Amino acid sequence: MSYTPPSMKSLIAFEATARLGSMTAAADEERSTQPTISQRIRSLEENLGLPLFDRQGGRLVLTVQGERFHREVAPSLKTIREACERLVHHGKRPSPSVVIAAGSGFTHLWLLPQLPALKRAFPELTFKLMPIDRADDPELQAADIAIRFGPYVPKEEGRLVASEAVFPVCSPDYAHEHGVKEALTASDLPRLALLHQDIKDPRWLDWAQWCQHAGLSLTPGEDVFAYQNYALLLNAALRHQGVALGWSILVEDYLASGQLIALSPRVTREDYGYWLSVKHHRSTVIEPICDWLINAVQQ
Template structure:
């Protein structure tokens, strides 16, 4: 099949309109229409249902669009590899991670990455939904569980735990709980167990809520929990990586914590040689050492 015709078909299917596709391709509507008719003639089938509101793919058109979409993704990947230079890291990098890890740990450190690679353009997608890396919804993912998608390069960064923290100011006024049952007498700040979060965190929260605290603040993300803790609202459930940046916080009930949660970095096998991906991966590995050091020191203090 003629690639030019396939390219035009893909643009029309993506835009749902001959006119809009022509604008993207810098072709007249009549030229686009001729190419689509020629492609349909060569395939002996109809690719679009035509009506007043635009174009809708036929079943055969859907099959062809799926094939051209795969071709476009591979071409984009190839183009990115070609543009990547051994000396110069630039262009867009799509990164996805959880809202908590992204807002509380990753974003505050990105200035260092931009200092190193000022022409890098990061598209950061923060959500609990796991994006499809092989389908290139993102280039790199940092997730709180091992990815199970195929054809991924993955690396465990560290293990984290959810623990209880408060400010000296809050504990100075309210006192410090000595047992789990004492939590009933303090204001607890946590995510709701129904909020999307790692299972280990939800289990710890359920254990704490079972103590029937007299006062409670529930927030749907760790950023809100941290703000509550920093502003002396109460005792908060936070992942230990957060507290590395707030050494003034005091760990409460040090024997109480969630189970370990593994943190993985992953990217598609086809991006193994991408300079952008390598630069981001190496940066994260360097920065993650601060968390490991903090965890080692904290665990040592508790011993």
């Protein structure tokens, strides 16, 4: 015949009574009643087929078998209790939060779409994304992980996330309507709507600087509308309103889906790109996230 082990409640009642020397004290600890504790101990004794307490003389004393049984089960019950307490305590703690700061374009166009996968990779953490465009913004320096755009700065010990590659992009409909070929020439530019971003930051190429690097001459346009951020500018290109400058890492999904097409020439600047730096070096929490972000870009 198979043996049916006693219930956990009866084992807990026995251990508490043996440790405290009283069923009443055990009932208080377990937030139960003395009759309930007594009934559970009797059930345990019936299961084991022997008495665990000597009840003669009005005193509650462990039998020899009871003392041995208590020595054997008490450590295991203590281990189970402590494991449960640790788990409950951990569940009540807020998840550690990691702040990732980057330019608004990178945040909205690359980081935000990657956020669900990042959360699946690190389910024990919460993430806060901060779009910050100024390289000298104190919040960028204070972030756990900062991804800035610009030239390499040795003192910041940054890791390269993605090199700079800039080329014109537009929607297939706009290219068809305006007869845009894959390679733009200087004669193409005056007849196209060149979408501008209103930035006063020397790190970023505008159309004039891009043309200079591409070896094309550009006649300044008289009717220019400047967009306040890169996401808005790119949205205008998606809506067939003109040609925008595209940074490869920010437009790759739109190119892959066919919503935008890439034009040439392609401009790169040595040592320019997206650089990742951390506030706390060699952090066992932060370093795996940095590796994940860089691998996600490379894939």
